[in-house]
Each structure stands twice: as structure tokens, then as C-alpha cells.
Amino acid sequence: MIYFIQTSSISISKSDCKLFNIIIFYDLTTKDLTVDYNETTLSNKNEHALLYSKKKFTSWDECEIFLNEWAKRQGFRIIKDRVTRDDGIIRRRTYICSHSRVYESNSTKDTSTKKIGCPFLVNVSCPKSKNDENSVFINKINYQHNHPLSTSSIIFEESKKFTPSMIDDIKFMTTSCKFGVTAQRKFLEGKYPSHPIYSKDLYATIQSFRPTSNTGQKVKNQASISHQSATNQVADW
Numbered sequence: 304m305i306y307f308i309q310t311s312s313i314s315i316s317k318s319d320c321k322l323f324n325i326i327i328f329y330d331l332t333t334k335d336l337t338v339d340y341n342e343t344t345l346s347n348k349n350e351h352a353l354l355y356s357k358k359k360f361t362s363w364d365e366c367e368i369f370l371n372e373w374a375k376r377q378g379f380r381i382i383k384d385r386v387t388r389d390d391g392i393i394r395r396r397t398y399i400c401s402h403s404r405v406y407e408s409n410s411t412k413d414t415s416t417k418k419i420g421c422p423f424l425v426n427v428s429c430p431k432s433k434n435d436e437n438s439v440f441i442n443k444i445n446y447q448h449n450h451p452l453s454t455s456s457i458i459f460e461e462s463k464k465f466t467p468s469m470i471d472d473i474k475f476m477t478t479s480c481k482f483g484v485t486a487q488r489k490f491l492e493g494k495y496p497s498h499p500i501y502s503k504d505l506y507a508t509i510q511s512f513r514p515t516s517n518t519g520q521k522v523k524n525q526a527s528i529s530h531q532s533a534t535n536q537v538a539d540w
């Protein structure tokens with residue numbers, strides 16, 4: 304198992320911004336330590352794509368869309384964690400990696416939703432004082448992950464995710480037409496020929512629209528776990 308730590312810092316001037324990226328790889332088996340360091344100079348037009356402490360957003364929505372996209376480019380998913388509200392206004396929120404927290408799971412197959420206590424986090428705040436426009440600021444960032452990052456698996460998950468109109472179709476076919484998996488698959492393949500359709504995802508999505516399903520709690524749990532990736536854009540954000 305290779306444990307790695309990534310840390311970055313950024314300096315911004317009027318003409319460009321420099322990104323310093325340090326990655327430390329530690330192989331737990333061989334005890335080999337490798338340090339990779341690079342310095343990237345980016346023109347200011349790339350600044351919008353970078354995450355750094357004190358980065359400012361006009362709203363929580365803008366911040367969350369940014370963090371979501373930024374994390375996907377790094378090869379992981381961000382989810383919401385603790386929140387502090389004051390008079391209904393969100394003042395502080397922590398965002399964590401989807402592999403954060405630790406929980407017991409019987410499923411060893413679905414690694415995309417495994418909770419393994421990953422320490423990555425971003426603390427974001429909307430200060431009450433001297434902040435008339437309710438701007439949102441990145442505070443602390445812990446770039447550390449305890450698992451490899453994989454942009455290819457994120458791209459794969461994105462590609463197989465059902466679009467909102469496909470989800471509407473599945474909901475209609477399940478609740479109104481009572482169609483099964485096979486009929487729904489044929490319909491979707493005909494209507495969306497360029498979209499990959501995986502039986503597991505389709506089955507899970509169908510199950511999610513069958514709240515009165517009497518196939519047992521176990522099946523429903525599995526469905527909600529494997530359906531999570533298909534509905535992340537709705538459920539997590």
C-alpha cells in the first residue's frame with residue numbers, strides 16, 4: 304500500500320500565479336520514501352481553477368460548484384460535512400472527501416463509496432463581521448488523502464450517470480407503467496443510444512422509485528449504496 308501526501312501552496316501576482324505542488328509517496332511495505340516537487344507558473348486566467356486558502360466566492364452555491372468540479376479534476380469526490388448556521392445563514396461549513404468518516408459496510412465491491420477515514424477537508428466560512436456582501440471564503444485546506452486519486456474512475460462514474468431526463472423516464476416507467484428492468488433497458492437503449500447503461504445502476508435506480516418494495520431491507524440498502532453515484536449531483540449538492 305502506498306500512502307501519499309499532497310500539499311500545495313500558491314502565490315499570486317498581477318501577471319501570473321505560481322503553484323507549488325509537493326507530493327510525498329510512502330510505501331508502507333518497502334518503507335521507500337519518494338518526494339516529487341514541481342512548480343507551475345500559470346497565467347492569471349487559470350486562477351479561477353485553483354483552490355487556495357482565502358479564495359473568495361460570492362455565494363455558497365458558487366463555492367460548492369467550484370469545490371465539486373475541482374475535486375473531480377483531482378480524482379475524488381467532495382461531500383458536505385459539518386455546518387454552522389446563524390439566523391438561518393450558513394456561517395461555516397466543512398467539506399470532506401467521499402472516503403472520509405469510517406463506517407462498517409458489508410459491501411466490499413463498491414469501492415466508490417467506501418468510507419476509510421480519509422483526512423482531506425476544506426473549511427469554508429461566511430464571516431459575520433466586515434462582510435456586508437456575505438462573501439464566502441476558503442479557510443483551512445488539508446490536501447492529504449489516504450487513498451489514490453483517480454480521475455479515470457470519476458470520468459467513468461460521470462459517463463454512466465443517468466441524466467435528469469433519463470431518471471424522469473425511469474421514474475415514470477417504474478411508478479406508472481410498472482415496467483421491469485429488461486423493458487426499461489430496451490426503452491433507454493433505444494432513446495439514448497450513445498449513453499452506456501449498466502444493469503446494476505438501472506436496477507438500483509428502479510429500486511429507489513419503489514418505496515413500497517417488499518423485496519427486503521437488504522436489497523433496498525444495496526440499491527441506495529450503488530445508486531449513490533448515480534444521484535450524487537442531486538443528493539449531495
Ligand SMILES: [Zn+2]
Pocket residue numbers: 379400401402403421422423447448449450
Ligand atoms: Zn480522500
